[in-house]
Amino acid sequence: xxxxxxxxxxxxxxxxxxxxxxxxxxxxxxxxxxxxxxxxxxxxxxxxxxxxxxxxxxxxxxxxxxxxxxxxxxxxxxxxxxxxxxxxxxxxxxxxxxxxxxxxxxxxxxxxxxxxxxxxxxxxxxxxxxxxxxxxxxxxxxxxxxxxxxxxxxxxxxxxxxxxxxxxxxxxxxxxxxxxxxxxxxxxxxxxxxxxxxxxxxxxxxxxxxxxxxxxxxxxxxxxxxxxxxxxxxxxxxxxxxxxxxxxxxxxxxxxxxxxxxxxxxxxxxxxxxxxxxxxxxxxxxxxxxxxxxxxxxxxxxxxxxxxxxxxxxxxxxxxxxxxxxxxxxxxxxxxxxxxxxxxxxxxxxxxxxxxxxxxxxxxxxxxxxxxxxxxxxxxxxxxxxxxxxxxxxxxxxxxxxxxxxxxxxxxxxxxxxxxxxxxxxxxxxxxxxxxxxxxxxxxxxxxxxxxxxxxxxxxxxxxx
Numbered sequence: 001x002x003x004x005x006x007x008x009x010x011x012x013x014x015x016x017x018x019x020x021x022x023x024x025x026x027x028x029x030x031x032x033x034x035x036x037x038x039x040x041x042x043x044x045x046x047x048x049x050x051x052x053x054x055x056x057x058x059x060x061x062x063x064x065x066x067x068x069x070x071x072x073x074x075x076x077x078x079x080x081x082x083x084x085x086x087x088x089x090x091x092x093x094x095x096x097x098x099x100x101x102x103x104x105x106x107x108x109x110x111x112x113x114x115x116x117x118x119x120x121x122x123x124x125x126x127x128x129x130x131x132x133x134x135x136x137x138x139x140x141x142x143x144x145x146x147x148x149x150x151x152x153x154x155x156x157x158x159x160x161x162x163x164x165x166x167x168x169x170x171x172x173x174x175x176x177x178x179x180x181x182x183x184x185x186x187x188x189x190x191x192x193x194x195x196x197x198x199x200x201x202x203x204x205x206x207x208x209x210x211x212x213x214x215x216x217x218x219x220x221x222x223x224x225x226x227x228x229x230x231x232x233x234x235x236x237x238x239x240x241x242x243x244x245x246x247x248x249x250x251x252x253x254x255x256x257x258x259x260x261x262x263x264x265x266x267x268x269x270x271x272x273x274x275x276x277x278x279x280x281x282x283x284x285x286x287x288x289x290x291x292x293x294x295x296x297x298x299x300x301x302x303x304x305x306x307x308x309x310x311x312x313x314x315x316x317x318x319x320x321x322x323x324x325x326x327x328x329x330x331x332x333x334x335x336x337x338x339x340x341x342x343x344x345x346x347x348x349x350x351x352x353x354x355x356x357x358x359x360x361x362x363x364x365x366x367x368x369x370x371x372x373x374x375x376x377x378x379x380x381x382x383x384x385x386x387x388x389x390x391x392x393x394x395x396x397x398x399x400x401x402x403x404x405x406x407x408x409x410x411x412x413x414x415x416x417x418x419x420x421x422x423x424x425x426x427x428x429x430x431x432x433x434x435x436x437x438x439x440x441x442x443x444x445x446x447x448x449x450x451x452x453x454x455x456x457x458x459x460x461x462x463x464x465x
Contacts, residue, residue: 030244030273038103043095047096050091051163051465052089052463054087055459057084057086057457060455066204068203070202071214086115087114088116089162089163090114091113091114092110105135109130110133111129112129113128117223118220118221119220126220130255134146134148145230146230152267154318155291155320156331157174166329167407167421168458171370171391172391172405173369173389173391174335174370174389176403179222182217183217183297183349185309187304187349188216188349202449216348219256223255226248229250230248231248240274245269250265251264261296268291270289270291271289272287289321299350312339316337317335318335321333328374328375329375333369334369335367335368341365343393343394361393366391369389374386383413387406387407399431401429401430401446401450402430405428407423407424408423420460426455427454431450
């Protein structure tokens, strides 16, 4: 039995064993409960809420020898410049219950109006996009039922609320392996992106200023969400420990409301947390968690002008821990991926090389991990953060890539709902297999384009209302 199957059955077995010893308790600081439920009798019919994140970023990467830029050297979602201001996110929503009619039913609505991968599908721009629309039924003890569009149970970076995220950008492993990009229906690559040779598609400054884009995807990112149904709950198990579980099935198509391949994604999640005090998004405790998701995707990776997609598996799994006890915070997570490995926005059909023996992202593997920590300076409004993350994609292939990134940050909290975040990212991106094509003479090598990937700075202001 493979490692992924052992991991999956371990999660299921642990959940079943715990079910014989637990008793239902009050909900504490838990992303499943915070986003999917309301306190009975305490919630209004409609609590309007939201947040805005305004950001400035500058990328100090240099072009290749021919003056061309690849996506890691440009700012998303437009991928046509290396510096600028942006409204990274602007979300407004409502949540509540049917109280006083029935407090056993609650809902969650959220609309995105920022400039990001959710509102951008390739060259198309959508002013607003629904990211959450769910209903939770709280009638069955130990088995709450949530249905609609919402965050699937999974990795900590994706499951947690983004407005309390301590950094401006995601780790490379989360961005590359979990923030899903969906392949175009028919084979396509960015014109002029050197698809015939398998190079990453560099554009010059002149090409970018002329309106060319390196983003070839026609649909929005998955945003760590799916449309489906979830059974979940949290339980007190004595000595201030809380155990949570979730099982979900969904379309496997992100925030889009279709299921074109007729397959369903399956999600499993289990966590155990030692509660140390407080409540809400900043509750303190020591949490251990594990998760698994599996599904299939249709992909046309043949450049033959024929719509002939094939089915490929897309499996992800991870485990980690989070410790929060002011003035300290530590988070660590390890993630594996099998199939549908994203190799760049200019490769909307996961094409990477015209050499069949070298393979492509459709049937490749990847893994990565991150370790981050924070220090809340006592008796002040300052917070210091540091994070290291790494991802290896196209693992064990001759075109294997390794992305390493250090992020150093400082935050100033004006109050509980408004803060400014400053990040400095130190990046090292390279093709590291040690054999061709990594070592091929330029320009027929990925490192011809990746060697210039430089550091990045950002300043973000977050206001929650």
